[in-house]
Amino acid sequence: QVQVVQSGAEVKKPGASVKVSCKASGYTFSGYAINWVRQAPGQRLEWVGWINAGDGKTKYSEKFQGRVTITRDTSASTVYMEMSSLRSEDTALYYCTRGIWERSGWYYFDCWGQGTLVTVSS
Amino acid sequence: DIQMTQSPSTLSASVGDRVTITCRASQSISIWLAWYQQKPGKAPKLLIYRASSLESGVPSRFSGSGSGTEFTLTISSLQPDDFATYYCQHYNTYSTFGQGTKVEIK
Numbered sequence: 001q002v003q004v005v006q007s008g009a010e011v012k013k014p015g016a017s018v019k020v021s022c023k024a025s026g027y028t029f030s031g032y033a034i035n036w037v038r039q040a041p042g043q044r045l046e047w048v049g050w051i052n053a054g055d056g057k058t059k060y061s062e063k064f065q066g067r068v069t070i071t072r073d074t075s076a077s078t079v080y081m082e083m084s085s086l087r088s089e090d091t092a093l094y095y096c097t098r099g100i101w102e103r104s105g106w107y108y109f110d111c112w113g114q115g116t117l118v119t120v121s122s
Numbered sequence: 123d124i125q126m127t128q129s130p131s132t133l134s135a136s137v138g139d140r141v142t143i144t145c146r147a148s149q150s151i152s153i154w155l156a157w158y159q160q161k162p163g164k165a166p167k168l169l170i171y172r173a174s175s176l177e178s179g180v181p182s183r184f185s186g187s188g189s190g191t192e193f194t195l196t197i198s199s200l201q202p203d204d205f206a207t208y209y210c211q212h213y214n215t216y217s218t219f220g221q222g223t224k225v226e227i228k
Contacts, residue, residue: 044209044219044220044221044222045166045209045211045219046218046219047216047217047218047219095165095166100171102154102171102172102213104151104152104154104213104214104215105214105215106154106213106214106215106216106217107213107217108156108168108171108211108213109156109158109166109168109211110168110171110177111168112165112166112167113165114165115165
Protein backbone atom coordinates (compact mmCIF):
# COMPACT_ATOMS: atom_id res chain seq x y z
CA GLN A 1 0.00 0.00 0.00
CA VAL A 2 1.00 3.61 -0.49
CA GLN A 3 2.89 4.92 2.50
CA VAL A 4 5.47 7.46 3.53
CA VAL A 5 7.53 6.86 6.66
CA GLN A 6 9.47 9.60 8.39
CA SER A 7 12.56 9.65 10.57
CA GLY A 8 12.36 10.04 14.32
CA ALA A 9 12.06 12.99 16.64
CA GLU A 10 14.82 15.58 16.87
CA VAL A 11 15.91 18.02 19.55
CA LYS A 12 18.00 20.95 18.38
CA LYS A 13 19.44 24.11 19.85
CA PRO A 14 18.57 27.53 18.44
CA GLY A 15 20.66 28.32 15.39
CA ALA A 16 21.23 24.67 14.50
CA SER A 17 19.96 22.76 11.47
CA VAL A 18 17.76 19.68 11.22
CA LYS A 19 17.30 17.18 8.42
CA VAL A 20 14.20 15.00 8.34
CA SER A 21 13.75 12.08 5.96
CA CYS A 22 10.65 10.64 4.32
CA LYS A 23 10.78 7.22 2.66
CA ALA A 24 8.07 6.41 0.14
CA SER A 25 6.82 2.98 -0.85
CA GLY A 26 3.92 1.31 -2.61
CA TYR A 27 3.91 3.59 -5.66
CA THR A 28 6.14 4.96 -8.42
CA PHE A 29 8.27 7.43 -6.51
CA SER A 30 9.14 9.62 -9.50
CA GLY A 31 5.49 10.05 -10.49
CA TYR A 32 4.49 12.29 -7.59
CA ALA A 33 5.60 15.25 -5.53
CA ILE A 34 6.31 15.18 -1.83
CA ASN A 35 5.14 18.17 0.18
CA TRP A 36 6.13 19.13 3.70
CA VAL A 37 3.52 20.54 6.06
CA ARG A 38 4.13 21.53 9.65
CA GLN A 39 1.89 21.91 12.70
CA ALA A 40 3.16 24.00 15.59
CA PRO A 41 1.50 23.53 19.00
CA GLY A 42 -1.97 25.04 18.91
CA GLN A 43 -1.51 26.34 15.37
CA ARG A 44 -3.07 25.45 12.04
CA LEU A 45 -1.34 23.30 9.47
CA GLU A 46 1.19 25.25 7.41
CA TRP A 47 2.66 24.36 4.03
CA VAL A 48 6.49 24.44 3.95
CA GLY A 49 7.50 23.34 0.47
CA TRP A 50 7.44 20.61 -2.16
CA ILE A 51 9.71 18.66 -4.45
CA ASN A 52 8.75 17.01 -7.70
CA ALA A 53 10.31 13.59 -7.15
CA GLY A 54 10.64 13.09 -10.90
CA ASP A 55 12.62 16.14 -11.99
CA GLY A 56 13.73 17.44 -8.59
CA LYS A 57 12.06 20.82 -9.05
CA THR A 58 11.30 22.51 -5.74
CA LYS A 59 9.11 25.30 -4.44
CA TYR A 60 9.15 26.80 -0.96
CA SER A 61 6.87 28.96 1.10
CA GLU A 62 8.13 32.55 1.13
CA LYS A 63 8.11 32.30 4.92
CA PHE A 64 10.86 29.67 4.84
CA GLN A 65 12.69 30.70 1.67
CA GLY A 66 16.41 30.63 2.31
CA ARG A 67 16.11 28.45 5.41
CA VAL A 68 14.64 25.25 4.00
CA THR A 69 16.01 22.88 1.39
CA ILE A 70 14.17 19.84 0.09
CA THR A 71 16.09 17.16 -1.79
CA ARG A 72 15.46 13.63 -2.96
CA ASP A 73 17.36 10.38 -3.50
CA THR A 74 15.54 8.52 -6.23
CA SER A 75 17.56 5.32 -5.67
CA ALA A 76 16.24 5.18 -2.11
CA SER A 77 12.76 6.63 -2.81
CA THR A 78 13.48 9.11 -0.05
CA VAL A 79 12.95 12.83 0.32
CA TYR A 80 14.79 15.04 2.78
CA MET A 81 13.80 18.35 4.31
CA GLU A 82 16.55 20.42 5.90
CA MET A 83 15.81 23.55 7.88
CA SER A 84 18.57 25.83 9.11
CA SER A 85 18.89 28.69 11.61
CA LEU A 86 16.29 27.04 13.81
CA ARG A 87 14.43 29.13 16.37
CA SER A 88 11.99 28.20 19.10
CA GLU A 89 9.06 29.07 16.82
CA ASP A 90 10.10 26.20 14.54
CA THR A 91 9.14 23.68 17.22
CA ALA A 92 6.47 21.65 15.46
CA LEU A 93 5.36 18.35 14.03
CA TYR A 94 6.66 18.13 10.46
CA TYR A 95 4.69 15.93 8.06
CA CYS A 96 5.67 14.71 4.63
CA THR A 97 2.75 14.11 2.32
CA ARG A 98 2.24 12.75 -1.17
CA GLY A 99 0.85 15.47 -3.40
CA ILE A 100 -1.78 14.96 -6.07
CA TRP A 101 -1.40 17.62 -8.78
CA GLU A 102 -4.56 19.39 -9.85
CA ARG A 103 -5.48 21.74 -12.73
CA SER A 104 -5.45 24.54 -10.18
CA GLY A 105 -1.67 24.40 -10.31
CA TRP A 106 -1.21 23.00 -6.82
CA TYR A 107 -1.56 19.85 -4.76
CA TYR A 108 -3.87 18.23 -2.30
CA PHE A 109 -2.43 15.54 -0.06
CA ASP A 110 -3.62 11.94 -0.17
CA CYS A 111 -1.07 10.16 1.99
CA TRP A 112 0.64 11.52 5.09
CA GLY A 113 3.64 10.37 7.08
CA GLN A 114 3.39 9.82 10.81
CA GLY A 115 5.01 13.15 11.57
CA THR A 116 8.40 14.06 13.00
CA LEU A 117 8.54 16.22 16.12
CA VAL A 118 11.28 18.82 15.92
CA THR A 119 11.91 20.57 19.22
CA VAL A 120 14.07 23.67 19.29
CA SER A 121 15.23 24.50 22.78
CA SER A 122 18.32 25.82 24.49
CA ASP B 123 -2.37 34.86 0.66
CA ILE B 124 -5.89 33.52 0.67
CA GLN B 125 -7.21 33.15 4.22
CA MET B 126 -9.36 30.18 5.17
CA THR B 127 -11.80 30.54 8.06
CA GLN B 128 -13.70 27.62 9.51
CA SER B 129 -16.80 27.74 11.67
CA PRO B 130 -17.52 26.76 14.28
CA SER B 131 -14.18 26.23 16.02
CA THR B 132 -15.74 23.62 18.29
CA LEU B 133 -18.92 21.64 17.78
CA SER B 134 -20.61 19.43 20.37
CA ALA B 135 -22.77 16.68 18.92
CA SER B 136 -24.20 13.25 19.64
CA VAL B 137 -23.93 9.98 17.78
CA GLY B 138 -26.46 10.01 14.96
CA ASP B 139 -26.53 13.80 14.59
CA ARG B 140 -26.16 15.51 11.23
CA VAL B 141 -23.11 17.77 11.43
CA THR B 142 -22.12 20.61 9.13
CA ILE B 143 -18.80 22.48 9.15
CA THR B 144 -18.27 25.62 7.07
CA CYS B 145 -15.08 26.87 5.46
CA ARG B 146 -14.88 30.33 3.90
CA ALA B 147 -12.12 31.62 1.63
CA SER B 148 -11.11 35.29 1.55
CA GLN B 149 -11.35 35.19 -2.25
CA SER B 150 -12.65 32.76 -4.84
CA ILE B 151 -10.86 29.42 -5.05
CA SER B 152 -13.28 27.79 -7.51
CA ILE B 153 -13.56 24.13 -6.42
CA TRP B 154 -9.98 23.72 -5.22
CA LEU B 155 -10.70 22.68 -1.67
CA ALA B 156 -9.92 19.57 0.36
CA TRP B 157 -11.11 18.36 3.76
CA TYR B 158 -9.06 16.35 6.24
CA GLN B 159 -9.82 14.54 9.49
CA GLN B 160 -7.22 14.47 12.26
CA LYS B 161 -7.37 12.43 15.45
CA PRO B 162 -5.12 13.15 18.44
CA GLY B 163 -1.56 11.97 17.85
CA LYS B 164 -2.29 10.99 14.25
CA ALA B 165 -1.60 12.49 10.85
CA PRO B 166 -4.44 14.13 8.93
CA LYS B 167 -6.48 11.87 6.64
CA LEU B 168 -7.91 13.04 3.33
CA LEU B 169 -11.71 12.91 3.17
CA ILE B 170 -12.79 15.15 0.28
CA TYR B 171 -10.97 16.81 -2.62
CA ARG B 172 -12.12 19.13 -5.37
CA ALA B 173 -14.77 20.37 -2.91
CA SER B 174 -17.11 17.41 -3.35
CA SER B 175 -15.17 14.33 -4.50
CA LEU B 176 -15.06 11.59 -1.90
CA GLU B 177 -11.65 9.99 -1.41
CA SER B 178 -11.59 6.25 -1.99
CA GLY B 179 -12.36 4.29 1.18
CA VAL B 180 -14.01 7.19 3.00
CA PRO B 181 -17.53 6.39 4.28
CA SER B 182 -20.38 7.85 2.27
CA ARG B 183 -21.77 9.67 5.33
CA PHE B 184 -19.12 12.31 4.56
CA SER B 185 -19.94 14.77 1.81
CA GLY B 186 -18.62 18.12 0.64
CA SER B 187 -20.21 20.96 -1.28
CA GLY B 188 -19.60 24.51 -2.37
CA SER B 189 -17.58 26.58 -4.79
CA GLY B 190 -16.10 30.05 -4.94
CA THR B 191 -15.71 31.21 -1.36
CA GLU B 192 -18.07 29.08 0.72
CA PHE B 193 -17.80 25.37 1.35
CA THR B 194 -19.33 22.82 3.70
CA LEU B 195 -18.41 19.41 5.03
CA THR B 196 -21.39 17.38 6.16
CA ILE B 197 -21.47 14.19 8.19
CA SER B 198 -24.94 12.77 7.67
CA SER B 199 -25.04 10.60 10.80
CA LEU B 200 -22.20 11.10 13.25
CA GLN B 201 -20.47 7.90 14.32
CA PRO B 202 -18.19 7.33 17.36
CA ASP B 203 -15.16 7.18 15.07
CA ASP B 204 -15.92 10.66 13.72
CA PHE B 205 -15.03 12.62 16.86
CA ALA B 206 -11.92 14.43 15.65
CA THR B 207 -10.67 17.75 14.31
CA TYR B 208 -11.46 18.68 10.71
CA TYR B 209 -9.40 21.00 8.50
CA CYS B 210 -10.10 22.55 5.14
CA GLN B 211 -7.27 23.29 2.71
CA HIS B 212 -7.38 25.45 -0.39
CA TYR B 213 -5.01 24.57 -3.21
CA ASN B 214 -5.64 27.28 -5.78
CA THR B 215 -2.11 28.13 -7.06
CA TYR B 216 -0.95 27.98 -3.42
CA SER B 217 -2.13 26.27 -0.25
CA THR B 218 -3.33 27.36 3.16
CA PHE B 219 -5.41 25.61 5.79
CA GLY B 220 -8.30 26.58 8.00
CA GLN B 221 -7.81 26.75 11.74
CA GLY B 222 -9.71 23.51 12.34
CA THR B 223 -13.06 22.47 13.79
CA LYS B 224 -13.07 20.11 16.74
CA VAL B 225 -16.09 17.79 16.85
CA GLU B 226 -16.58 16.63 20.42
CA ILE B 227 -19.04 14.45 22.24
CA LYS B 228 -22.06 16.29 23.60
